Amino acid sequence: xxxxxxxxxxxxxxxxxxxxxxxxxxxxxxxxxxxxxxxxxxxxxxxxxxxxxxxxxxxxxxxxxxxxxxxxxxxxxxxxxxxxxxxxxxxxxxxxxxxxxxxxxxxxxxxxxxxxxxxxxxxxxxxxxxxxxxxxxxxxxxxxxxxxxxxxxxxxxxxxxxxxxxxxxxxxxxxxxxxxxxxxxxxxxxxxxxxxxxxxxxxxxxxxxxxxxxxxxxxxxxxxxxxxxxxxxxxxxxxxxxxxxxxxxxxxxxxxxxxxxxxxxxxxxxxxxxxxxxxxxxxxxxxxxxxxxxxxxxxxxxxxxxxxxxxxxxxxxxxxxxxxxxxxxxxxxxxxxxxxxxxxxxxxxxxxxxxxxxxxxxxxxxxxxxxxxxxxxxxxxxxxxxxxxxxxxxxxxxxxxxxxxxxxxxxxxxxxxxxxxxxxxxxxxxxxxxxxxxxxxxxxxxxxxxxxxxxxxxxxxxxxxxxxxxxxxxxxxxxxxxxxxxxxxxxxxxxxxxxxxxxxxxxxxxxxxxxxxxxxxxxxxxxxxxxxxxxxxxxxxxxx
Numbered sequence: 373x374x375x376x377x378x379x380x381x382x383x384x385x386x387x388x389x390x391x392x393x394x395x396x397x398x399x400x401x402x403x404x405x406x407x408x409x410x411x412x413x414x415x416x417x418x419x420x421x422x423x424x425x426x427x428x429x430x431x432x433x434x435x436x437x438x439x440x441x442x443x444x445x446x447x448x449x450x451x452x453x454x455x456x457x458x459x460x461x462x463x464x465x466x467x468x469x470x471x472x473x474x475x476x477x478x479x480x481x482x483x484x485x486x487x488x489x490x491x492x493x494x495x496x497x498x499x500x501x502x503x504x505x506x507x508x509x510x511x512x513x514x515x516x517x518x519x520x521x522x523x524x525x526x527x528x529x530x531x532x533x534x535x536x537x538x539x540x541x542x543x544x545x546x547x548x549x550x551x552x553x554x555x556x557x558x559x560x561x562x563x564x565x566x567x568x569x570x571x572x573x574x575x576x577x578x579x580x581x582x583x584x585x586x587x588x589x590x591x592x593x594x595x596x597x598x599x600x601x602x603x604x605x606x607x608x609x610x611x612x613x614x615x616x617x618x619x620x621x622x623x624x625x626x627x628x629x630x631x632x633x634x635x636x637x638x639x640x641x642x643x644x645x646x647x648x649x650x651x652x653x654x655x656x657x658x659x660x661x662x663x664x665x666x667x668x669x670x671x672x673x674x675x676x677x678x679x680x681x682x683x684x685x686x687x688x689x690x691x692x693x694x695x696x697x698x699x700x701x702x703x704x705x706x707x708x709x710x711x712x713x714x715x716x717x718x719x720x721x722x723x724x725x726x727x728x729x730x731x732x733x734x735x736x737x738x739x740x741x742x743x744x745x746x747x748x749x750x751x752x753x754x755x756x757x758x759x760x761x762x763x764x765x766x767x768x769x770x771x772x773x774x775x776x777x778x779x780x781x782x783x784x785x786x787x788x789x790x791x792x793x794x795x796x797x798x799x800x801x802x803x804x805x806x807x808x809x810x811x812x813x814x815x816x817x818x819x820x821x822x823x824x825x826x827x828x829x830x831x832x833x834x835x836x837x838x839x840x841x842x843x844x845x846x847x848x849x850x851x852x853x854x855x856x857x858x859x860x861x862x863x864x865x866x867x868x869x870x871x872x873x874x875x876x877x878x879x880x881x882x883x884x885x886x887x888x889x890x891x892x893x894x895x896x897x898x899x900x901x902x903x904x905x906x907x908x909x910x911x912x913x914x915x916x
Contacts (some may be wrong), residue, residue, distance in 0.1 A: 407444040407617055408453075408687060409437030410716050417638055417656055417718050423629050425663040425674075430719045439804045439830075439870045444617075445687030445897020445911075446815065446884040450713045450789045451721050458800040460791035460877060464724040465783065467759050473779030474738045474763065476511065476522060476530050482545060485514040490776035492762035495611045495681055497558030497747035500527075500902035501593075507751075508593060509760070510548070510558040510573075511778060518550040519558075519573070521594060527753055528780070535594055548594050553577050554608040555679070557747040558593070560901070561614065562909045567591050572644055574612045575599075583608050585623075587648050604650035607634075611747065613682040615640070615689065615717045616898055616909060621647045622717070624680045625655050633676035634696060635660035638718065658718070664725045665695055668706065673698030678707055682714075683749030685757075686786070686884070686897035686911075689714040692729075692745035692759075693722070704741025704766040704773050706731045711788065723789075729761055729781045738777050739763030746778075748901030752911075755851045757783045757900070785851045786815045790881035793821070797878045804830045804870040809887035810862040812855040812873075813895075818880025819849045827863070830870040837865065840876055851883075852893045852915050863887060888914060 404412040410432045436453055447454055449462065478489035496510040496519065507527045513520030518538075522530045534544035555576040564570050571590040576583065585603035588596040603610075607626025615622050621644045625637040638658035641647025665675035679694040691712040699705055711728040712720040732739045741764035751758040759781045765774040791800055816823050823846040827838035834840075837860040844856045875882060886895045892914030899906050905913055 404618070406716060407441065408715055409440045411437075412716060417640065417658075420657045423632055423635055423657050423660050425632065425661070427662045427664060427722065428659055428720050430721050432715055432719070433721065436803060439806050442687070442805045442807050442887060443809065443896065446786055446886045446895045447687055448713075448786055448788060448884050449791050449882070450688070451723065453715060454802050454805070456801045456803045456872065458791065459798040460793050460800045460875070460882075461798075462789055463792050463881070464726075464789050465787050466726065467729050467757075467781035467783040469729075469739075470528070470780040470782050472528055473781075474777035475528060475760075475780055476509065476778035478513075478775065478777070480513070480520075480532065480545070482518060482540060482547060483513045483520070485517060487767060488515040488773045488776060490515040490517075490773070491520070492744075492764070492776040492778050493746040493760055494744055494762055495555050495557050495679070495747045497560070498751065498758075498760040498901060499558075499560040499748050500751055500904060500906070501560060502562075502902060502907050505904070508560075509778070510556065510593070510747075512553065512556070512776070513547060515773065515776065516553055518547045519553060519556050519575070520546045521548045522546065527751065527758055537594060549573065549575070549588070549596055551577070554583075555611055557612045559612065559614060559747065560593070562902075563614075563616065563619075571596075574648075576606070576608055576610050583610075585610060585612070585648060587644060601645050601648050603648040604654065605652050606637075606655075609634075609679045611679060611681055612644075613747075613749075614684075615682075616684050617689075618717055620717075622682070623647065623650070623655070624658075624682065626679070627655070627657075629657070629660060632660045633674075635677055636680050659720055661693075661695055662722070664722075665710070666725065668697045671698035671700060679744065681745040681747060681749055683900045684898035684909075685750065685900050686895060687715075689717055690749060690788070690900075691720055692749060694744050699771060701771060702769050703735075704764045704771060707742045707744065709743055709745055709761065713788070729759060732763075735766070735768050737763075738765050738775070739779060741766040741773065750783075750900040752785060752899045752903035752906065754904075755785050757785055757787070758903075759783070784883070786884040790817070790883045791875075791877070792881045793877040793879060795879055797876055800875040800877070800882075801828070802873045804872055806868065806870050807863075807887040808867055809889040810864045810867060811888045811891055811893065812863060812885065813888055813893045814846070814853050814855060814885045815851045815883040816846060816853050816880060817849045817883070818877065819847060821877065821879030822847055823878075823880060823882065824876045825855050826874045826876070827866060828872040828874055830872070832872065835866065835871070838863075840874075854891070854893065890914060
């Protein structure tokens, strides 16, 4: 059972690893410590009286931990959480559409729904199942008609299998659940102990007197059976994700706020069934679009937050913010995806308000309207991240959806942000970090440049064995690159002690660093919706 979050205080003795002696510190009773040293204080989730268009304040960036544990996952440079000082310049990067997109098109009779034929993810889910070694996709088949299923061996070429769930005209279909639907979230729960609940499907639809979610379980992602429970009231575009850092299911509830339009409310529970049974007024205000989300020149409409799908990636949560920018009379909604980052699971840092995965402005393109994310967020496929998205071709002169398909955008692994140097050497020094591993790795792009790293003690003094001059220079473009020093086989001598890393970089980019317990470079961070080679929800493999 999770500890109480009452804001009372006790005095306790806390041993800081590597410190000369134990010290008395004031520690909040019932505060929850996260993997990265952040403590969740007071009532959690935080109570917010009302949302506004001001960007969300992020407490852990204003007051980061004195020493940051980095045993879980690759450490990304999306914010200043890890950075004490730097002359390197940060750049944010956007995903690029795969040339094969769209990958999935409506071509079955049950998908051909008038002028809006549909085979698109509307959240739904795209996962790599390590048990079957297959990419699996759940998608909307026919506009708001059914949930269908497809599989792939490579994530690019998709097959619609003939299943025994729904028979049409004496023939099998790939429908796994028929009936009216809006949003659906399908989650492959690799931490579930009951094999009959390995897959969870949350379906948004009209219930007796309100919109709500129905929750279904399945052992194979195909046979879901009857609904196990119905949720409390929510808006139509409500979705769900699992936060493995805190072991809670989070309901990303579509709500409305005066002056803001569509926003998100928040509800969490360690049990998916119990969590669905909220009552009206219980979910808390969470997040909406902010004043830095630009209006379209042709619509001049303040943005609204249409949806928020989230997933754990390495050491943090990524959030795919579907922004509504207005409803033209002559085209489908030009919704598009922006990105945010959270290290505590509630507060969002959104440093780049450009579209991460944009809508096309060219009529005739498959994604001329309403680009939306897939449940599961992203997959790790080799050196890339795969983001499956929906797009709508639209009908010119009409707000209709037109042909609805599923596409793919890709990004370098860890490639959300980089710290860059030109021909003149720049440096980056981390805050004090602590780890139990022995092997330092980086994700670096510097084939024509050079990277060297030195290790400092907590007071900023260079440790003799790990100087810049002793570091074997790296001149490579690799998403997993080992760092070594002459005369020092590994970091065992400084493990479990607070240290700082100082990066010296010329003519290159660095995206992430991490310390692994093995020479393969396994990060033990989360891998989104999985990917080939991974055996579970975290990277225990590295580079074989």
